Amino acid sequence: MKFKSVLSGVLLAFGFGTVAFAADVKVGFVYVGPVGDYGWTYEHNEGRLAVEEHFGDRVETIYQESVAYGADAERVINTMAMQGADLIFTTSFGYMDPTLSAAKKFPNVKFEHATGFKLADNVSTYSGRFYEGRAIQGHIAGKMTKTNKIGYIGSYPIPEVVRGINSAYLHAKKVNPDVEFNIIWIYTWFDPAKEADAAKALIDQGADVILQHTDSTAPQAAAQQAGNVISFGQASDMADYKPFPRVSSIIDDWAPYYIARTQAVLDGTWESTATWDGIGPGMVSIGEITDAVPADVKAEALAMRDAIADGSYHPFTGPIKKQDGSDWLAAGETADDGTLLGMKFYVEGITGKIPE
């Protein structure tokens, strides 16, 4: 029975091997764009790398880039769950329903959906209060524009993007009553060619500030080519375009959250939660404001950042009217999270309609 003992020896070794090398927890990440977008997905991947570094061999991570919305997303999420992932982060709004549907099929797997609003026993949501950063951008944009035209590249007309437009507009308008927002919707998070075309069209229309809510650096490149246009890094610092055209940025810092949630799974204390953190807790931060911004404007912007961080200022503080002229917030009143999360209206002064 020599053969049998060899076989069992091999099996034993193999078994020990897997025990010795297997991580305690496997974490999956689903990305909407490539890691090399140097925007949204890049920062999520930085968060993943931080998890790997923090936990070392105890945690294994897997990821999939450029996952299309719809059936593709569900297939990728299911595959990750079947590969033994214990915790899966789905990092784009459009993964909401695929995540919930996969969560039903795999009740023992924990899911975390970024920027969504649907919860389940094993599905949490998390997002940053990016509108806080937009307020600071709006302030700088309103002060710096010479043509009084600010171009805004929107991805999809969802509350998160609309909120950003409103926040930026309110704060630009506050310091520059003549300011005007031109908004282009391109219906994608990541398509450098479309983003570049949209930026060029806005610049051709006279905009000298480009705000983007899309993931690539193509609008930065378009601003740089135009020469006299400023831009802001979106989701990531986009530091390659410093100090001009990129004069500041909103940086998403997911690492602490990803580490905390992975720790919760390791400890068995994971619970379904809805997290929405801003500049204060550090999920959103403001990238370096370069010297292309006048010193006084920079000081005001930094003061606003600090006021938002310590809670003394809320970017949506009344009086604010809706676009149709009806009252939204009375003087001194601040917006509640429910309204902000479902925001489907422009504030007074923005022209154009939100596509249905």
Add this chain to the structure above:
Amino acid sequence: MVIFGIDLVLLISALMISATPVLLAAVGEAVVEKSGVLNLGVEGMMITGAVIGFIFAVNTQIPIYGFICAAIAGALLSVLFAVLTQYIMSNQVATGLGLTMVGLGLSALIGKPYEGIKSPTLSKIEIPILSDIPILGPMIFSHDAIVYFSVILVATVAYVINRTHVGLVLRAVGENQEAAHALGYKVVRIRFLAIMFGGAAAGIGGAYISLARVPQWTEGMTAGAGWIALAIVVFASWKPWRVLLGAYLFGGITVLQLNLQAIGVAIPVEILSMSPYLVTIVVLVGISLFGHHTAPGSLARPFHASQ
């Protein structure tokens, strides 16, 4: 020249840039189809040109080297198609589709380290005297070299096809391969060269996206431009100058819809976004219903000298 809040000078200048990739690919494909070959791999050759052009431009910091290498890469990829369809007699439609898939996959693989990198860009060349003409100058005569090149290429192709012996032979091969063969023309060799020309043109078109229009590399960045180029060849009834018209029309609608959105015209965004494709479909249907059927007689038919 501002009409409805849109500056016509800027609009036309922008549409020429926007149309150039499609124009280059389409004029190359027109030559291929004139020789009687249908190469559906335009998208694959464009994306290969985009990535190769980007890699060489970044490493040498000289954009024009990027374009030259993109042309070579596009032509080399098309050789694969030419060998398969002309010598091994594989099905042209299936091989062309395969070429697109190969190009998309291969470019994503070799382009991975180049994502998020900046490339050197082409400088504008203001043509002396002509660029000083009011309105027309800034509109047409202050572009980068590739925009001029694309127009010159169209003119050259139109001249060669319609006015020269070489063009006559090319058309003969495309219209009636047996007759051309009987006259002693090397059908396969001529088609082989036409396919390579198409590949090179598509490669330059792709590189224009990654080096001038965006300028960045990301996988899948041609985003269907190759298919639009194929549609434009049919739209143009295989005539080079009409290819130019078709490409500029398509580019024009693309740029116009963005400008209309930017100034806040009250047309639903969804309709504006799909308008370039919608117009292309409508025109194609119109041509097949009412137009003269001018497709080359031997288009997509296999040829072997023994037949």
